[in-house]
Amino acid sequence: MPYRAPVSELRFVLDKVAGFDRVAATEAFAEATPETVDAILTEAGRMCDDVLAPLNRKGDQHPAHLENGVVRTSPGFADGFRAIAEGGWIGMSADPAHGGMGLPIALTMAVNEMIGSACLALQLNPLMTQGQIEALEAHASDEIKETYIPKLVSGEWCGTMNLTEPQAGSDVGALRTKAEPNGDGTYAVTGQKIYISWGDNDFAENICHLVLARLPDAAEGTRGISLFMVPKRLPDADGNAGQANSLRVVSLEHKLGLHGSPTAVMEYDGATGWLVGEPHKGMAAMFTMMNNARLGVGVQGLSVAEAALQHAIGYALDRKQGKTRVPDGSILEHADVRRMILGMKAETFAVRALAMECAVALDMAKATGDVAWRARGAFLTPIAKAFGTDTGIKVAGDGIQVHGGMGFVEETGAAQFLRDVRVTAIYEGTNGIQAMDLVGRKLMDGGAAAFALLDEMGATEDAALRAAVDELRDLTEWMVAQDMQDRFAGAVSYLAAFARVLGTHHHLKAAAADPARAHLARFARGRFLPEARAEMAKARSGADELFALSADEIAA
Secondary structure, three states, X not given: OOOXXXXXXXXXXXXXXXXXXXXXXXXOOOOOOHHHHHHHHHHHHHHHHHHHOOHHHHHHXXXXXXXXXXXXXXXXXXXHHHHHHHOOOOXXXXXXXXXXXXXXXXXXXXXXXXXXXHOHHHXXXXXXXXXXXXXXXXXXXXXXXXXXXXXHHHOOEEEEXXXXXXXXXXXXXXXXXXXXXXXXXXXXXXXXXXEEEOOOOOOOOEEEEEEEEEOOOOOOOHHHEEEEEEEOEEEOOOOOEEEEOOEEEEEEOOOOOOOOOOEEEEEEEEEEEEEEOOOOOHHHHHHHHXXXXXXXXXXXXXXXXXXXXHHHHHXXXXXXXXXXXXXXXXXXXXXXXXHHHHHHHHHHHHHHHHHHHHHHHHHHHHHHOOHHHHHHHHHHHHHHHHHHHHHHHHHHHHHHHHHHHHHHOHHHOHHHHHHHHHHHHOOOOOHHHHHHHHHOHHHOOOOHHHHHHHHHHHOOOOHHHHHHHHHHHHHHHHHHHOOHHHHHHOHHHHHHHHHXXXXXXXXXXXXXXXXXXXXXXXXXXXXXXXXXXXXXHHHOOOOXXXXXXXXXXXXX
């Protein structure tokens, strides 16, 4: 079953669940009229169906590879990228002053979902560029903005993020890459970075690397890190890609999935770079890019969930096996297959609603400057990232199970979804780090943002949801009162519980707007809320239980 962009479903979630009308009512986003939204989703959906979806298997079967120092991308990826760039989809939310459309991030996430479902390996390229654009808009000098952003928006140039080093993964403060002043306002950047998504390609004129490095007077840890723009080719006097910089792709990783996306080891040998933002304030600038990417990666999980769901439904409708409840019926008439398919549908909807609600909060914060909207967007971001990617993995796994033995056979394509999505729970901050961020930084307000969400959900007429909200409120109060180690011990379960309660809330909200969705909402409620209660119980377990055994005892 070929992928078909869920345009009407996206529109329904934006309008009836996520409250996109509030965004369109602001002066900042007044151009996001219903007609504009329809045109954007329809046109982007057509591109995904016709141009990008056929590339997904090609990228898996013909991976990007390094040839004489040049990264050769998968067949058709150059044409696919041009379609994305020429459609204007990279710079949808970028400032019009630099060639962007200035549209809400919610619309960008909706389009990104469709692109990711069609071909996740290729979608990762513009996602990185979008994050870089946002970081440059917020932190770069006017000169850097004028030189780089228009070409990033147009797709002439692509952007990357360079954080990780062999000894510095999640502990970014351990990085050793150095930057020394050249005396002319530029810096010589030297070091090696690993896991650089789309570190190079053969279809863009230039690759623009945002690199974290240390100045000579840098302090230890994250406080001594600065951010630099280090392009593959140095801009000439006219702002075009000129002579080659002193950097190279050392190798490409051989990965479980996302074969069409080249993941590079990058080496910088005194490469020329420009400071982005203030000295020693690189983490703040990079976090602007990472926060954009974290919601975007949550949407990648959604993308794969939708694609795997469609694939599984297509197979289930065609496959006949055993006696069914209707004569000559497909396996979709078996109770267990129904259980899996309905579960996949319920999970996918819950993630889409959560992602769009998060995006709407970010848009409202930008449009109004309201700190409450900003806090809501910040609180929902780690939930959207972790729950979105965990769901993508779960739904892709269930999709294989629906296929039975054929799901384990590569020719069906079911396994690719699981291989491709697995990394999303790891990059842009592991899901454990997202959970710790939720119970750490995001509860530093005493739980105010969490309680505001709980107040909204608690206004429901549904008694089961209301009871779950009350339990989650009690757990949140308990979390706020604990020391950080006990919070961290229950962080993953707390995040999962919050996601399950939010998912139930969104399903019931959808059913109120469209009675035809009532059955799926009841199905989701009957599964999500018991799971939420189990996670809430685990969230209170504390750290003592985890550290009762020594490392040697665990290894014995």
